Amino acid sequence: MKKSFLKKRAPQSEDMALQITSMADIFIIVLVFLLKGYSTGAITVAPSAGLSLPQAETQDASVEALKVEITEGAVQVEGQQVAKLEQFRFDKGDLQATGISTALGQAISRQREKQLLIAKANSDVKVDAKIMILADQRAPYSTVKTVLASAAVHGYTDFKLAVVKGD
Amino acid sequence: MSGAVDSGQGGKGKGGSQDFDLNLAPIIDSFTVLIAFMLVSASFLSIGILDAGISAAGVAPTSDAPPSVNLTVEVAADQQLILKLAGKSDAKVSLAAKDGKYDLPALTEKVGGYRKQWTDLNAVTLVSADTVQYKDVVQIMEALRKNVPVVLLGGF
Numbered sequence: 001m002k003k004s005f006l007k008k009r010a011p012q013s014e015d016m017a018l019q020i021t022s023m024a025d026i027f028i029i030v031l032v033f034l035l036k037g038y039s040t041g042a043i044t045v046a047p048s049a050g051l052s053l054p055q056a057e058t059q060d061a062s063v064e065a066l067k068v069e070i071t072e073g074a075v076q077v078e079g080q081q082v083a084k085l086e087q088f089r090f091d092k093g094d095l096q097a098t099g100i101s102t103a104l105g106q107a108i109s110r111q112r113e114k115q116l117l118i119a120k121a122n123s124d125v126k127v128d129a130k131i132m133i134l135a136d137q138r139a140p141y142s143t144v145k146t147v148l149a150s151a152a153v154h155g156y157t158d159f160k161l162a163v164v165k166g167d
Numbered sequence: 168m169s170g171a172v173d174s175g176q177g178g179k180g181k182g183g184s185q186d187f188d189l190n191l192a193p194i195i196d197s198f199t200v201l202i203a204f205m206l207v208s209a210s211f212l213s214i215g216i217l218d219a220g221i222s223a224a225g226v227a228p229t230s231d232a233p234p235s236v237n238l239t240v241e242v243a244a245d246q247q248l249i250l251k252l253a254g255k256s257d258a259k260v261s262l263a264a265k266d267g268k269y270d271l272p273a274l275t276e277k278v279g280g281y282r283k284q285w286t287d288l289n290a291v292t293l294v295s296a297d298t299v300q301y302k303d304v305v306q307i308m309e310a311l312r313k314n315v316p317v318v319l320l321g322g323f
Contacts, residue, residue: 020191020192020195021191023195024191024194024195024198027195027198027199027202028198030202031198031201031202031205034202034205034206034209035205037209038205038208038209045214047214053214054301054302054305054306055305056215056217056305056306056308056309057309058215058216058217058309063216099323132216135301136301137300137301137302137305138300138301138302139300139301140297140298140299140300140301141242141295141296141297141298141299141300141301141304142297142298144301144304145295145297145320145322145323148221148320148323149323152221152323157220157221158218158220159218159219159220159221159320160216160217160218160219161216161217161218161219161305161308162214162215162216163214163215163216163217163305164213164214164215165213165214165215
């Protein structure tokens with residue numbers, strides 16, 4: 001006689017109770033795992049959507065600095081668009097003979113003035129030369145160079161290039 | 168889940184412990200909300216920082232004496248790297264592309280050799296062609312930083 005693999009299931013009891021204790025255990029483990037990986041620092045670096053940072057091996061942690069983002073269509077200073085780009089290129093009318101962007105220079109200058117005012121009012125705050133550059137990995141060096149030059153003329157010479165940490 | 172509480176009668180022994188069931192449903196609810204919130208707000212990208220200076224502005228000198236040699240690395244658009252050593256020793260070395268990419272292992276080895284020879288070589292100036300992608304510049308900086316602590320961006 002042929003054996004059937006499709007055995008009949010044993011009849012279950014009508015009042016089935018969900019094992020909520022084990023579910024709570026799983027949730028606690030997931031919560032602890034997420035809390036461990038959660039950044040609690042005051043400094044957060046959140047690149048814009050569509051911005052693809054280059055990858056590099058580095059041990060350095062994030063620093064607090066003025067943030068400049070270079071995306072395919074714009075340059076942003078502290079999240080505000082200050083100059084328009086076309087395929088990562090500055091508009092020729094915006095570029096000076098020295099290779100500095102007028103619009104970007106003005107925005108960085110405003111940030112510098114703000115920093116100086118805060119430093120004047122509060123002796124604990126010091127004016128520094130740090131600037132964080134979050135540039136798309138596809139950007140040509142000419143665009144990055146323009147941003148760096150525009151920052152350097154306003155006293156920002158300590159560049160912190162944001163990268164995605166590699167293996 | 169069940170537990171037991173004391174009836175609060177002290178040690179008189181009049182009232183026994185009462186069994187009760189801890190209501191886990193609201194705990195699970197709050198866990199679900201917390202996990203959803205953390206998953207949405209969590210950043211799974213680990214962002215690091217590469218330090219770079221600008222050669223035109225200069226960096227604060229670490230010692231009074233200037234370095235024996237200055238090393239400049241030129242990055243060409245055709246995946247070629249040109250190393251220029253100036254000062255007590257003058258040299259120019261070209262590293263051709265390897266498999267259509269910049270020959271980074273050779274660059275690391277060459278710069279490591281210079282560093283052994285000139286121990287006071289603490290900074291390298293990186294000059295790149297305009298069309299070179301930022302990704303390549305970062306990779307070259309990473310290769311240089313294996314041997315030299317300071318990388319200055321030049322060509323302004």
